Each structure stands twice: as C-alpha cells, then as structure tokens.
Amino acid sequence: MGTPTTRSATLDDVARAAGVSRATASRVLGGYGFASPDARDRVAAAADRLGYVPNTAARALVRGGGVRLVVAVVGRDDSLFDDPYVDRVVSAAARVCAPHGFGVTLEWLSRRALSELRRLGDDRSVAGMLLVNTTQEALDAVPASMRGRVASIGIGSPAVPSFDVDNAGGAEAVLRHLHAGGHRRIAMITGPRWLTCAERSVTAYRSLMRAAGLPVRVVRGDFTAARGGRAALEVLDRWPDTDAIYAASDATALGAIAALRGRGVQVPHDVAVAGFDDIPYAAVSSPPLTTATHPVARIATAAATAVLHERRAEPVTFFPSTLVARESA
Amino acid sequence: MGTPTTRSATLDDVARAAGVSRATASRVLGGYGFASPDARDRVAAAADRLGYVPNTAARALVRGGGVRLVVAVVGRDDSLFDDPYVDRVVSAAARVCAPHGFGVTLEWLSRRALSELRRLGDDRSVAGMLLVNTTQEALDAVPASMRGRVASIGIGSPAVPSFDVDNAGGAEAVLRHLHAGGHRRIAMITGPRWLTCAERSVTAYRSLMRAAGLPVRVVRGDFTAARGGRAALEVLDRWPDTDAIYAASDATALGAIAALRGRGVQVPHDVAVAGFDDIPYAAVSSPPLTTATHPVARIATAAATAVLHERRAEPVTFFPSTLVARESA
DNA sequence: CGCACACCTGAGAGCGCTATCAGCACAAGA
C-alpha cells in the first residue's frame, strides 16, 4: 500500500466522466472554441464533481507562457536590501498570481549581476518580470523576448510600463501642510539619487520652495532610519534655524526624530518632521508621524496584473498620495 | 518578421551541441546516473555556451512535483491580515524558491475557507505548503497526498514539521531583564488566544511570575498596535500600581507606549514597556524599544527549505530569541 | 575463451495539457 495519492483529477478523467473527448473538455474548461450546451454542462458537472484543478505546469509547458512572475530588485547599493517595501510588493504580487496558479520569485540583484537578469529573461518558466527600484541599465538588460511581459515599479522609464506613487503630489501635500503650519525654513532629506521616484520628490521640493521664495536645503539620505538620523543632524549643523524637516521616507523621518531627540531637540515644538509612506508604525510613533500615503500594495497589484495580462499599459501610471496629518508636523 | 523569440535553449539543443543524446544531457545536468567525464564536460560546456536554463514547468510535469509553494494564512479573524510579518515570510520563501525555479503564492484564508485548502492540497501544481498562523482544524484539512510537503510556522503542532521562534525563551529573557531592572508588578499584553506561539509566551510569563512569587496580570491583545493601546489602558485601570508591561509583539508595545503617553504616563520612568519581535522601527521609536529578536526571515527560510527538500524535519524547531535592551525598559 | 560485471549510452514512453485539423451530421441552396 503506497501513499493514497489522491491528487486532483486530470483533464482525461473529467473527459471520460463526461463522456467526451479530452479536446472537448479542454475547450469547455478553457472557454474557447465550440461546444454544445449539452457537452458544456456535462463537462462542467464532471469537473466540479471530481474537483478538477488544471495543472499549471502542463498548461504552461504547451502554451509556452511560463509559470512564475519574477520580482527583481536591482539595487545600486545594498541599502534597500531587506526593505519592508519590497516584502510588500512581493506579497501583493503573490496574491495576484495565486488564482492564476502562477508563483512569484524574488531576486535580489546587485548592479554587477545584470547577466542574471538576462538569464531570467530567457528562462522559459518565467511568465513575466516586475522590476523594482531598478536602474535604466537594468531595464536595458531585459531580453527582447520578455518585452511586453515586464513592468517596473519605482522608476519612471518609458521603456517599460511603470507603476508608482505620485511622489511629486505627495511632496506638495506635505510641504503645503508644513507651510500652512507656519514653517518657512524647511529642509529635505532625500532618498538615493539613482532612484527616479526619490528624485521626483526632490524636484518637487525644489520647485515648490523656489516658487514660494523659500530657501532650498537638501541633504541626501538613502531611505534608512540610520542615515536619516545622521542627515537630520547634518541639517541642524548646516542650517541651525531650520524649523521643519521633510523626509523622503517614514523610516528616514523616524530616524531623524530619534536623532533630534538625542540632541535635545523637541519634535514638533522645536523642529517639525514629516515623512512619506505612511507605514503601519507611523501612527503609533512618538509623536505620531505626519506623512503622505504610499499605496504600495495597490501599486504592486496593478503592476502584477498588467504583466500577467500582457496589458498594453500607459507608459507611467501614478497612484495618488494623500496627506495624513498627525502630531509630528 | 515576428518576435525574435530567443528564449533559452532546450535540453535537445544542448544534447545536439554536445553530440550526445537527450538522456545523457539530462543525466549530466540533473546530476544523477552515470556519465563519462568526457560527456560530462562536453554537456556542461554546451549548456554554458547556449545559456541553457531548465524549464521548470516541463520538469514539474514529468516529475509530478509541482511548480509552486503555497503560503497559506488561515486566520481565525482578520486581525492579522496585511501583517508585515506575513509579508516577510512570503518574501523569504520567494527567495528560497528562486534558484529552484519555483514560485510562491499567497492565500489569505478565512476559517470558513478550509475547502480551499483541500483544493490547494490536491492541485498538482502545488509543490508544497507553508501554513502560517494556522489552526489545528486547518492542519487537518490538508489532504494526505500533501503530507510530507507541508510545514507550519506559528503553531507547534506535531502533525506537521513546525518552525517557530522560541517564544518562551524570549519571554524569559525579557522578564529577567525587567526583574533585574527592579520591576516587580509586571503585566502582560498577550497575542490572540488561538495562536499557539502567542500562548507559549503567556504560559512562560505565568510560570515565571509564579515561580518568582510575583502577581500575574494578563490582558489579552491581538498583536495590533490599536488593541495594544487599549490593553495598556486596561492594565492601568485594573492594576494602577503596575510598573512594567511586557507586550507580546512590538506593534502591541508601540501602541501601548502611544496610549500611555496620551494618559501622561512616562515610559520608562513611570512604566517600563518591552515588546517582542525587534521590528526595524523598534530601534528608532521614542523611546527606543526594549524587545527580543524574532528571526522571521530565518524561520521562513528554514521552513521553505524543509518543504522543498521534503526533509523529514524535527516535529518542532525553535529558533532562539535574544534580548535587545534599549531605553523603554 | 567464456562469462560476469562493471561502466556508460540512447531510444522511447510518457507527464497533463492545448491547439490544429480532419471529419461527421445535418440543413439549406443550386
């Protein structure tokens, strides 16, 4: 007596039970081609009764469509590794893929590993790719055969359909809030320079400040809390009269607040601090963090859906970011 | 002129290029059976030259091994939905699966959807399952044919190899730290009752407190910050002389600190608060959170590896949790 | 020399599915 090995019925089983050929069963279940109402009913009933589940592998093999979606993070440095942001993207993609029987795979690639990206693009089991926080050269490394099954997140390249948060809009919302609160000497701690999405925030900051006739004070960060802390201190050292800091990420903002507190600077009393992302802990930080939303799950869901359906999407789709005013600013 | 459709070479291409049969090439590349050193070299060289990538779908089809790993979260309620914890598990699993060409799929199941779990267990494209924070009845719903390819995280059932953090050890480390800090009236905010891992913490708390002749003060939480805040207030109301709170998760602890601050209670001056998990933001909270580590990525990696290799694992594998003493306690 | 016993190889049979294509029955038009 070996293992019972129930497993699901095959298409053959369904066809036999319904008294039709495998081809007809496939046609009914696949929803293409002709089939009489009678056959349709019998096949559907048999499939239901036997608990038929199509075999993704077999289907992918004959269709040549692949079996998994690759989420590739191509960082210029390692600062973004183990970022909760990426975890959320993967998780959302894994949820989108589930009903299709597709799986998701995560590849952390360094800049030197672009050949890896090429290999992945040629892999017949890869149904599509989601490029996260990648660079232009990484985009170029994707083989032509994969074109049309790729989307990017966090980089607004026209080469590939992109999905991202409206950083500029979010920045504007936060800065207007700061301005309305009476702050005028507002410094910004940015994200990494090579990230398009990060650069959109700074660009918006610069033009908004200039338009308002206010001083532009920029210190570079990398989205991490540690760097955010150091950057905040640098802001204070260079421009002691700064009365507000706009951080390009909540992690950065939280790090900045901690560093400020270490210097005896009260937030928001002495310096207001606002972030960007609205991570779960922003609401319970001390003080609760003023920030702007970043609908990561929705963005990733849209990107994954576009890839799976090979949908000819807009070059760039921006998701709105709205202000969440709390106590830190 | 259609699409260039480079795609990767097939095993046939490699075999032909190496001047051997498909079977020999398969043997060399698969690393099983006999092959002369000469054939081995030629095949390896050809595969390398042609950039051969095995087709996961085809392999899974013939081996019947499936093509994806299902991460199933079966919650008794929705409180754990969208939990960063689950995102980390999925992400870690997706990384483990990548080199195997397997994908990961995420299923959020309510308690009523156990039939879904059964369906998944019969799906031939499912290589294995990772049950997260599940219940005993969910474990029982997994078909026998899937046995041996299932692991669980967050529930210590002997029915299935389990991987989890050593909650008891972590609790002890935190409580000893609190005790050493002079705290004697220590209350605990727990996790959901139906979660085995959460219950392990309370059990440890109870026995440790009793052994030390200290009062046992337990308020139920659900791992969320919001509930943590309410629970902290309840602690204060019921036992006003409480001088320390041990929260079963960092989110709970952060919520508790925020609620306490709202009442004008200083942490750690009036009441010390310690958490569990050591999430990224614990280090930059105000005050920085004293907690114990929860190596989620390592746990998930081990679990996914065990499932993929169908390794006969120990019934329960506990990963150590170590104290991270910061300022909140 | 015959025989066993390594060691190695290739033919071939599928895994479960899709998609093409020929064929069948029947109705309508020439």
Add this chain to the structure above:
DNA sequence: TCTTGTGCTGATAGCGCTCTCAGGTGTGCG
C-alpha cells in the same frame, strides 16, 4: 442529386523534460 455551409467533435501532434530499460563496450577472473 450534388455542393456548400454550419456546428460540433475527437484524433493527434507535440511542449521540454525525466527515467526506465535494453543494449554496448571494456576489464577482470575462472
């Protein structure tokens, strides 16, 4: 009557791979 459709169906040829099995070659031993 013979065509020409129209609506439906079932063989059948693979997709790329694994793995069994029947062989083939060479070495050692009786």
